[in-house]
Amino acid sequence: MPLENSIILDLPNFKILKVTGTPKLTFHVEHEEIQKCPYCTNEGLRKKESFTRCIRHTLYGQRVSWLELKTHKYQCRRCKRYFNTRLPGVKPRARATEACKLEYTKLHQNGWTQRSLSKSYKLGSATIERWYQSYYQLKNREYDNALCPRIVGIDEHFFTRKDGYATTIANLSSHKVFDVVLGRSELSLRPVLNKLKGKDRVKVVVMDLSETYRSIVRKQFSNAMIVADRFHVIRLVNQQFIKTWAEIDEIGRKHRGLLSLMRRHPDRMREDQRENLNQYLEKVPGLKSLYLFWQDLLRLLRMKRLTKRECRKILTEYLWIIDELKKIPFKHLQILGNTLERWKEEIARMFRFSKTNGITEGLHNKMEMISRRAFGFRNFENYRLRVRVLCS
Numbered sequence: 320m321p322l323e324n325s326i327i328l329d330l331p332n333f334k335i336l337k338v339t340g341t342p343k344l345t346f347h348v349e350h351e352e353i354q355k356c357p358y359c360t361n362e363g364l365r366k367k368e369s370f371t372r373c374i375r376h377t378l379y380g381q382r383v384s385w386l387e388l389k390t391h392k393y394q395c396r397r398c399k400r401y402f403n404t405r406l407p408g409v410k411p412r413a414r415a416t417e418a419c420k421l422e423y424t425k426l427h428q429n430g431w432t433q434r435s436l437s438k439s440y441k442l443g444s445a446t447i448e449r450w451y452q453s454y455y456q457l458k459n460r461e462y463d464n465a466l467c468p469r470i471v472g473i474d475e476h477f478f479t480r481k482d483g484y485a486t487t488i489a490n491l492s493s494h495k496v497f498d499v500v501l502g503r504s505e506l507s508l509r510p511v512l513n514k515l516k517g518k519d520r521v522k523v524v525v526m527d528l529s530e531t532y533r534s535i536v537r538k539q540f541s542n543a544m545i546v547a548d549r550f551h552v553i554r555l556v557n558q559q560f561i562k563t564w565a566e567i568d569e570i571g572r573k574h575r576g577l578l579s580l581m582r583r584h585p586d587r588m589r590e591d592q593r594e595n596l597n598q599y600l601e602k603v604p605g606l607k608s609l610y611l612f613w614q615d616l617l618r619l620l621r622m623k624r625l626t627k628r629e630c631r632k633i634l635t636e637y638l639w640i641i642d643e644l645k646k647i648p649f650k651h652l653q654i655l656g657n658t659l660e661r662w663k664e665e666i667a668r669m670f671r672f673s674k675t676n677g678i679t680e681g682l683h684n685k686m687e688m689i690s691r692r693a694f695g696f697r698n699f700e701n702y703r704l705r706v707r708v709l710c711s
């Protein structure tokens with residue numbers, strides 16, 4: 320019954336002759352496929368000497384299983400070359416089946432240390448490491464020919480103190496990492512981006528307010544629309560307003576309770592909190608109008624999924640705010656006004672879209688976990704390998 324045999328072993332065309340349990344679980348099998356020459360696919364072969372092969376297979380229960388079978392050395396009658404019996408699911412000369420390698424790799428990936436695997440199943444830890452690496456390299460190669468996603472998020476994250484920052488290119492439609500590149504300057508990104516395939520497919524790129532990224536994207540993704548990332552824009556606005564607040568009332572700014580209240584969304588405030596904040600705002604001259612102006616700007620920046628007509632209305636309001644910011648005699652607000660003006664097109668597009676780099680930030684968390692689990696990476700290529708396999 321070859322069908323049942325292949326269900327038990329999960330390998331095609333093997334026939335189980337006998338199973339023995341001592342000293343180890345062994346399937347004595349026979350391979351039923353007709354051998355062909357691997358070099359010229361000729362079926363005319365001369366059988367030379369035979370030998371017994373013992374191959375490690377997947378776990379059964381908690382027991383390691385082994386396949387034992389008789390194999391041959393062959394010579395092709397046409398091309399005269401020699402080869403040994405080829406088995407499906409087993410690489411030539413391998414001492415474990417591919418299914419077995421995958422099983423141990425998954426166990427290791429899910430948290431079993433090499434040491435405990437090695438102890439439990441009597442296997443060298445270097446072997447597990449080798450299987451693990453080759454699995455990752457295989458997986459990684461699958462991504463090499465991938466086409467660029469339509470909606471891309473670009474953001475930086477910290478890699479190591481020695482190598483500094485790395486840039487994440489995320490697929491915002493599928494919430495996955497497309498690639499990671501060491502560095503965040505144009506010089507370090509260019510060679511990688513030059514090699515990407517399907518760059519004209521990219522329609523939208525979401526990014527923080529970084530001039531370098533903007534110029535790279537304009538050059539590399541000619542069809543893409545650049546959209547500012549809401550999270551970063553709002554963070555920048557908050558930073559500049561808090562700095563201005565410190566200029567008006569330095570002592571109040573250092574009060575942690577007040578800081579928390581100032582930053583809080585007005586809808587998420589309790590009644591007593593709102594009262595406290597109001598009392599404080601009345602006390603310091605000029606602060607209340609600053610606060611209201613700040614909240615107005617934030618309310619505007621939180622708008623999303625607007626229609627074209629709604630956008631136009633918002634835009635006039637937005638341009639008015641920029642003008643006002645530049646007129647206010649505070650250094651940080653003038654800086655903010657200038658930045659918002661330089662990025663006004665990208666921010667205006669933000670009102671139309673809902674995608675943000677919040678997804679990319681989430682992926683950064685996952686990437687940090689990968690890094691921590693490995694006790695940090697020294698080699699960026701190894702890090703990239705893991706990130707691409709585990710976050711793609």
Ligand SMILES: [Zn+2]
Binds near residue numbers: 358359397399
């Ligand atoms: Zn041949």
